[in-house]
Amino acid sequence: xxxxxxxxxxxxxxxxxxxxxxxxxxxxxxxxxxxxxxxxxxxxxxxxxxxxxxxxxxxxxxxxxxxxxxxxxxxxxxxxxxxxxxxxxxxxxxxxxxxxxxxxxxxxxxxxxxxxxxxxxxxxxxxxxxxxxxxxxxxxxxxxxxxxxxxxxxxxxxxxxxxxxxxxxxxxxxxxxxxxxxxxxxxxxxxxxxxxxxxxxxxxxxxxxxxxxxxxxxxxxxxxxxxxxxxxxxxxxxxxxxxxxxxxxxxxxxxxxxxxxxxxxxxxxxxxxxxxxxxxxxxxxxxxxxxxxxxxxxxxxxxxxxxxxxxxxxxx
Amino acid sequence: xxxxxxxxxxxxxxxxxxxxxxxxxxxxxxxxxxxxxxxxxxxxxxxxxxxxxxxxxxxxxxxxxxxxxxxxxxxxxxxxxxxxxxxxxxxxxxxxxxxxxxxxxxxxxxxxxxxxxxxxxxxxxxxxxxxxxxxxxxxxxxxxxxxxxxxxxxxxxxxxxxxxxxxxxxxxxxxxxxxxxxxxxxxxxxxxxxxxxxxxxxxxxxxxxxxxxxxxxxxxxxxxxxxxxxxxxxxxxxxxxxxxxxxxxxxxxxxxxxxxxxxxxxxxxxxxxxxxxxxxxxxxxxxxxxxxxxxxxxxxxxxxxxxxxxxxxxxx
Numbered sequence: 001x002x003x004x005x006x007x008x009x010x011x012x013x014x015x016x017x018x019x020x021x022x023x024x025x026x027x028x029x030x031x032x033x034x035x036x037x038x039x040x041x042x043x044x045x046x047x048x049x050x051x052x053x054x055x056x057x058x059x060x061x062x063x064x065x066x067x068x069x070x071x072x073x074x075x076x077x078x079x080x081x082x083x084x085x086x087x088x089x090x091x092x093x094x095x096x097x098x099x100x101x102x103x104x105x106x107x108x109x110x111x112x113x114x115x116x117x118x119x120x121x122x123x124x125x126x127x128x129x130x131x132x133x134x135x136x137x138x139x140x141x142x143x144x145x146x147x148x149x150x151x152x153x154x155x156x157x158x159x160x161x162x163x164x165x166x167x168x169x170x171x172x173x174x175x176x177x178x179x180x181x182x183x184x185x186x187x188x189x190x191x192x193x194x195x196x197x198x199x200x201x202x203x204x205x206x207x208x209x210x211x212x213x214x215x216x217x218x219x220x221x222x223x224x225x226x227x228x229x230x231x232x233x234x235x236x237x238x239x240x241x242x243x244x245x246x247x248x249x250x251x252x253x254x255x256x257x258x259x260x261x262x263x264x265x266x267x268x269x270x271x272x273x274x275x276x277x278x279x280x281x282x283x284x285x286x287x288x289x290x291x292x293x294x295x296x297x298x299x300x301x302x303x304x305x306x307x308x309x310x311x312x313x314x315x316x
Numbered sequence: 317x318x319x320x321x322x323x324x325x326x327x328x329x330x331x332x333x334x335x336x337x338x339x340x341x342x343x344x345x346x347x348x349x350x351x352x353x354x355x356x357x358x359x360x361x362x363x364x365x366x367x368x369x370x371x372x373x374x375x376x377x378x379x380x381x382x383x384x385x386x387x388x389x390x391x392x393x394x395x396x397x398x399x400x401x402x403x404x405x406x407x408x409x410x411x412x413x414x415x416x417x418x419x420x421x422x423x424x425x426x427x428x429x430x431x432x433x434x435x436x437x438x439x440x441x442x443x444x445x446x447x448x449x450x451x452x453x454x455x456x457x458x459x460x461x462x463x464x465x466x467x468x469x470x471x472x473x474x475x476x477x478x479x480x481x482x483x484x485x486x487x488x489x490x491x492x493x494x495x496x497x498x499x500x501x502x503x504x505x506x507x508x509x510x511x512x513x514x515x516x517x518x519x520x521x522x523x524x525x526x527x528x529x530x531x532x533x534x535x536x537x538x539x540x541x542x543x544x545x546x547x548x549x550x551x552x553x554x555x556x557x558x559x560x561x562x563x564x565x566x567x568x569x570x571x572x573x574x575x576x577x578x579x580x581x582x583x584x585x586x587x588x589x590x591x592x593x594x595x596x597x598x599x600x601x602x603x604x605x606x607x608x609x610x611x612x613x614x615x616x617x618x619x620x621x622x623x624x625x626x627x628x629x630x631x632x
Contacts, residue, residue, distance in 0.1 A: 004403055008432060010413045011401075017426035019396060028428035030395060032450060033351025039428060041398040041446055047436040079346060080335060082357040084400065084444040085327075087320055097326040110333035112344035112355060116324060119442065120363040124435060126442035128400040130357055134348060 024217050025142045026070040026201055029135075038076035038133040042067050043084075046124035056092050057099025058181040059127070064103045066204065067131035069185035069256040073202040075140060075194025076133030077187065078107065083114035084128035107187065137195050145199035145218035145261035151285035152270065154186050154193075154258045156232040157207050161252020162239060175234045183256040189281075192273045193260055198287075200260035206309020207250040210259055211285070212293040218261075221290035226250065227297045230282040243297060253310050261287050340533050341458045342386040342517055345451075354392035354449040358383050359400075362440035372408050373415025374497040375443070380419045382520065383447035385501035385572040389518040391456060391510025392449030393503065394423065399430035400444035423503065453511050461515035461534035461577035467601035468586065470502050470509075470574045472548040473523050477568020478555060491550045499572040505597075506574060508589045513576035514603075522625020523566040526575055527601070528609040534577075537606035542566065543613045546598040559613060569626050577603050 012023045019030040027040040042063075044050055050059050064081065071078050083100070087093055104111055112132075119125070145151075163180030171177060185202075194200060199218055203210050207229065215222040226246045239245045262270060267283075274281035295302040328339045335346040343356040358379075360366055366375050380397065387394050399416070403409055420427055428448075435442070461467075479496030487493060501518075510516060515534055519526050523545065531538040542562045555561040578586060583599075590597035611618040 004432065004434070006406065007403065007409045007413060010410060010417075011427070011432070014413070014417045014420060014427045015429070017396060017428060020426060020428045023429060028396070028398065030428065030448070032353065032395065033349045035349025035351065037348065037353075037448075039396075039398060039446075039448065041400055041430045041444070043400040043402070043431045043433045043442075043444065045402065045433050045435050045439075045442075047439075048434055079348065080333060080344070080355075082344065082355060082446055084357055084359040086359070086361065086442065087323065090322065093323045094326060097323060097330070101326075101330045104330060110336060111327070111330045112333060112336045112346065113331070113339060114357045115359045115444070116320065116327070117359045117361050117442075118320070118364055119361050120440050123361075123363075123442075124439045126359075126361075126402065126433075126435065126439075128357070128359065128431070128444040130355075130398055130446040132346070132353075132355065132448075 021141060026073045029074065029139050036135040036139060038071050038074045038135055038139060039130065040067055040070035041128060041130040043126060043128040045126050056096035057102065060096050060100035061103045061182045063127050063129050064100065064107065065183045065185050065256065067129045068107060068109065068187060069183065069202045071131050071133035072186045072190030073200055073258055074135060075137055075191045076135040077191060078109045079132045079134055080110040080112040082112055082130045085114065085116045086119045086125050086127065087116060088125050137191065140194050140197040140200035140260065142199055142201045142214050143217035145214055145220050145287045147220050147287055147289040149198050149261040149263055149287040150283050151211065151222055151224065151287060152260050152262060152281055153203065153207065153230065153284050154189055154279055154281050156230045156280060157203065157255050157257060158235050158249020158252055159232050160254035161249060162235050180254060183254065185256055186258050188277050189258060189273065189279055193258060196262050196266040196269050197260040198262060200258060203255040203257045203259050204253060206253040207255065207259065208293060209309030212308060214259065215291065215293055221288045221292050221294065222285055223288060223294040223296055224285035225296045225298065226302055228282060228284045230280055247305055251305055251307060251309050337457065342389045345390065345455050352451040352455060354387055354390045354451055354455060355446065356383055356386035357444060357446040359442060359444040361442050372412035376412050376416035377419045377498045379443050379445050380416065380423065381499045381501050381572065383445045384423060384425065384503060385499065385518045387447050387449035388502045388506030389516055389574055390451060391453055391507045392451040393507060394425045395448045395450055396426040396428040398428055398446045401430065401432045402435045402441050402443065403432060404441050453507065456510050456513040456516035456576065458515055458517045458530055459533035461530055461536050461603045463536050463603050463605045465514050465577040465579055465603040466599050467527065467538055467540065467603060468576050468578060468597055468599050469519065469523065469546065470505055470595055470597050472546045472596060473519065473571050473573060474551050474565020474568055475548050476570035477565060478551050496570060499570060501572055502574050504593050505589065505595055509574060509576055512578050512582040512585050514578060516574060516576035519571040519573045519575050520569060522569040523571065523575065524609060525625030528624060530575065531607065531609055537604045537608050537610065538601055539604060539610040539612055540601035541612045541614065542618055544598060544600045546596055563621055567621055567623060567625050
């Protein structure tokens, strides 16, 4: 086990409360006074999760959006957030806070509190955000998938990964870069789909790795038809519709779409939600008895790529 | 205004929800489903809030204790915590997590979730913790003091500051170093005193600076009798009982005692709580009309020291 793996194992051993869901989920779920609270905390570090010259407003947006996405994946509506902010330099900080204000207003979320700290000169900036949500209905776990269900995903997959490649190649803007920098948490879809889902989680590290985690947590096998993975118009225009494009999309991460399993009896209701929200929802595979992730392309079995996505973001 | 001051002003402008209490309090207060939640998030940074060679178990303890102290100051009992952890090196991380486990068990608190991240090599470690509590009774604000009330403090003041000076002078242990490294949040006293208090907050930055903040938030003046500031036996043994010792104690910070105002009709009940919990509770001053903090020693007016405590920990 790596150092990080050992650390996480020790940390999980501390998470004895049922609310912690053994760290095996996107968020903690806490029953308080008749309400169901959903709680999540993510950190981002300069030089690891964002770059020193990333626009501060985009960093603010992403910090907020990735946490709200965890709430959406548990069917919760946000009640507010607390932020831990490391000061950098006044101009950057001012643009960041203005951007955070716009992002909060965009999602209709309140900043409730937090902390502001100084760091030693030259230290990379470290930012944390805690999001608190309330679920009015069921809170689907990552472990809730059952054999016989279908596997679904919202929106389109792979734009953020392609946007990152465009940035690395020197492009400055475009719809896929926008999706990489300003992901959209599925706050409207989350609570509606939570009522129909067996398991649900957000796709942050890559569709394939996240599906494998869902299969593992659920004690089932899953098969994904790579040909059904939904791609956007801009991605197809930029990279074509080949199997290679689809495999890159399904392992890139940063999509912040919802991946969920559902009984086929829910299919009509799923499409009704999709229509109401004008959101693409696509059936991409099946849950079956056994274990592991299998990839198909129509009738062909497809070898799993060596890397299924990002391995490092392990606490959800 | 400094860069940090301007940043905090901009941040406060975002905290529009009543639950945020305008960032003018130790914690946010959120009504959810009939329950009153209290939420706080503090960060600590290596080289600023703790030193690279501090024992990892003490760093874990302090990270937890300072957040639980904010809950206690609002009369809340902890429901759980989420931690944002930056990996350092495997041995240190392992000792930290073991220490966090002991601290959680000591306070009877659950780790619900969080995030673990890597930082670039050589970066100072940055840790965040969110504590969620529930208040069964009233949640005293920092702004709740009224003229005519008395001002009280739990425990003794100044040990942590003296412990820090001992550490800087080369001592390795002792009761005051222990209080500096392992502060005790007043989790039992907080909910009981909350029912009796006008205003309440924890003393983290220095008794005098925190009292002045309470006076400002409440729109009142406060007078503290420096001769009544409670000192511990070890502090008196080490530094004597002079006015200089008391002024140093009242400006040192890191006490994590509770400072509160209360109507004199509550005096009997306050002493009953003190007796029940075998906790020192001392009347140190008065709340009066006007503004500002005044210091007395019996009948003598005492000039306020130039620094009343730590100025930098501004978001509570």
